[in-house]
Amino acid sequence: MAAMVNQINGAARRIPTWVVYIVLLLPVPFLVYQGFTGGLGRDPVKGLEHELGQWALKLIIAGLAITPLRRFAGVNLIRFRRAVGLATFSYVCLHFAVWLFLDVQIWSQIWADIVKRPYVTIGFAAFVAMIPLALTSNNWSIRKLGPAWRKLHKLTYLAAVLGGVHYIWLVKGIQIEPLVYMSIIVGLLALRLRWPKRVTA
Amino acid sequence: GLVGMAGGARAQDALEPNAWEDITQYNNYYEFGTAKEDPAKYASALTTHPWTVKIDGMVDKPADYAMEDILKSMTIEERIYRFRCVEAWSMVVPWNGFELADLLNMAGVQSGAKYVAFETALRPDEMPGVRYPVLDWPYVEGLRLDEAMHPLTIMATGIYGKDIPNQNGAPMRLVVPWKYGFKSIKSIVRITLTDQEPPTSWNKANAREYGFYSNVNPEVSHPRWSQASERPLGGGLFARRVPTLMFNGYGEEVASLYEGMDLKANF
Numbered sequence: 523m524a525a526m527v528n529q530i531n532g533a534a535r536r537i538p539t540w541v542v543y544i545v546l547l548l549p550v551p552f553l554v555y556q557g558f559t560g561g562l563g564r565d566p567v568k569g570l571e572h573e574l575g576q577w578a579l580k581l582i583i584a585g586l587a588i589t590p591l592r593r594f595a596g597v598n599l600i601r602f603r604r605a606v607g608l609a610t611f612s613y614v615c616l617h618f619a620v621w622l623f624l625d626v627q628i629w630s631q632i633w634a635d636i637v638k639r640p641y642v643t644i645g646f647a648a649f650v651a652m653i654p655l656a657l658t659s660n661n662w663s664i665r666k667l668g669p670a671w672r673k674l675h676k677l678t679y680l681a682a683v684l685g686g687v688h689y690i691w692l693v694k695g696i697q698i699e700p701l702v703y704m705s706i707i708v709g710l711l712a713l714r715l716r717w718p719k720r721v722t723a
Numbered sequence: 724g725l726v727g728m729a730g731g732a733r734a735q736d737a738l739e740p741n742a743w744e745d746i747t748q749y750n751n752y753y754e755f756g757t758a759k760e761d762p763a764k765y766a767s768a769l770t771t772h773p774w775t776v777k778i779d780g781m782v783d784k785p786a787d788y789a790m791e792d793i794l795k796s797m798t799i800e801e802r803i804y805r806f807r808c809v810e811a812w813s814m815v816v817p818w819n820g821f822e823l824a825d826l827l828n829m830a831g832v833q834s835g836a837k838y839v840a841f842e843t844a845l846r847p848d849e850m851p852g853v854r855y856p857v858l859d860w861p862y863v864e865g866l867r868l869d870e871a872m873h874p875l876t877i878m879a880t881g882i883y884g885k886d887i888p889n890q891n892g893a894p895m896r897l898v899v900p901w902k903y904g905f906k907s908i909k910s911i912v913r914i915t916l917t918d919q920e921p922p923t924s925w926n927k928a929n930a931r932e933y934g935f936y937s938n939v940n941p942e943v944s945h946p947r948w949s950q951a952s953e954r955p956l957g958g959g960l961f962a963r964r965v966p967t968l969m970f971n972g973y974g975e976e977v978a979s980l981y982e983g984m985d986l987k988a989n990f
Contacts, residue, residue: 557960558959558960563748563749563759563760564744564745564748564749564759564956564957565749565759565812565954565956566959566960567954567960567962568812570960624960624961625954626964627963627964628952628964631949631951631952634949635948635949638944639946639947639948640947641947691947692947693757694757694810695753695757695857695858695928695929696856696857697757697855697857698855
């Protein structure tokens with residue numbers, strides 16, 4: 523186990539972060555290609571919208587897993603966390619853009635949906651919560667903000683939960699997949715709770 | 724014969740049917756899974772021969788009717804209808820089928836009957852989706868008797884002149900073109916005439932979102948999305964939204980059924 527962890531850590535140190543950006547964003551051109559060629563089913567707009575949203579959730583989960591992985595397994599992928607976070611935001615932006623321009627299309631309806639439909643409101647809130655995170659995902663901001671930077675980036679937890687609720691709420695009936703995503707998000711957040719040390723009498 | 728229907732003729736004139744692939748590869752049939760592609764993938768497991776339909780309740784001739792006997796006494800015709808899903812997408816389907824009224828008259832509707840209840844087959848061995856409690860299985864639906872007897876209401880047994888594929892509700896499914904698609908219950912095994920408003924699956928699952936009537940109505944929003952417009956399927960990535968029509972464009976034929984009713988309360 524320890525040997526494997528060392529191997530992973532060693533390999534992670536050798537991979538340049540730009541490679542991670544490219545790998546994480548590779549699904550985008552692939553999805554667009556599929557959208558034009560029938561690979562996303564008979565409703566490519568919904569297909570693209572859902573795929574992008576699911577990628578955003580997968581990546582936010584990956585980002586949330588990085589700290590527990592180091593703490594509990596000793597696997598250190600911290601240097602890729604910014605790439606994972608910015609890639610997540612990219613998918614959220616694309617998901618939002620597809621919804622705006624290809625799905626709803628009608629401007630008067632877009633704002634009505636955002637304020638009147640709770641699942642849209644929640645998804646939009648997750649997007650808004652991620653904007654300051656994306657804007658401060660650079661070395662200059664970390665230096666400038668100091669300890670406040672860590673506090674600010676706890677917004678990730680909120681964005682992840684909102685994203686999970688958004689998915690549960692938008693499907694018809696009770697479906698398994700959104701509940702699986704939500705359980706993983708809640709589980710990863712629970713791992714961060716610092717339980718009070720039990721006092722034995 | 725492939726004869727159009729006089730009453731709906733005007734609404735049908737301009738309709739261009741969707742491709743066979745749109746109609747048969749993009750389905751909501753949760754007994755086979757909740758993804759749109761699931762029914763096309765898994766519904767071939769459904770045994771549709773032999774098939775019997777129990778017609779019971781307030782009828783003169785309650786019985787288990789064999790599908791082939793039903794087909795022998797019905798006249799199959801083509802009906803090209805708009806199909807509007809409650810999820811705000813739509814298509815145009817060239818159904819083949821017969822009027823539900825003919826089937827109900829065959830069984831003999833008794834005078835006290837006010838509603839028709841329908842039930843879909845429940846076959847856990849053939850339907851992978853029913854392992855999950857997405858809905859309270861079996862799927863059930865219902866119509867008021869006058870809606871059921873309306874000449875636009877049909878039992879579909881075919882599409883584009885071919886046998887209806889399993890994913891579209893073989894061997895026989897209801898089509899009520901002025902209501903959201905989920906009212907048009909698939910793979911029917913039981914039809915019951917009753918004097919009570921029957922329970923319906925989506926209404927049981929979420930009464931706030933899905934009413935008994937579920938008439939297509941651009942003025943009554945679904946609590947989670949607007950119903951004012953729809954995306955017609957088959958237009959690719961850049962298909963434009965179009966306004967949704969009252970009663971899905973069949974108002975001239977069916978609006979009189981709801982005269983004096985508050986359609987916001989009876990959604």
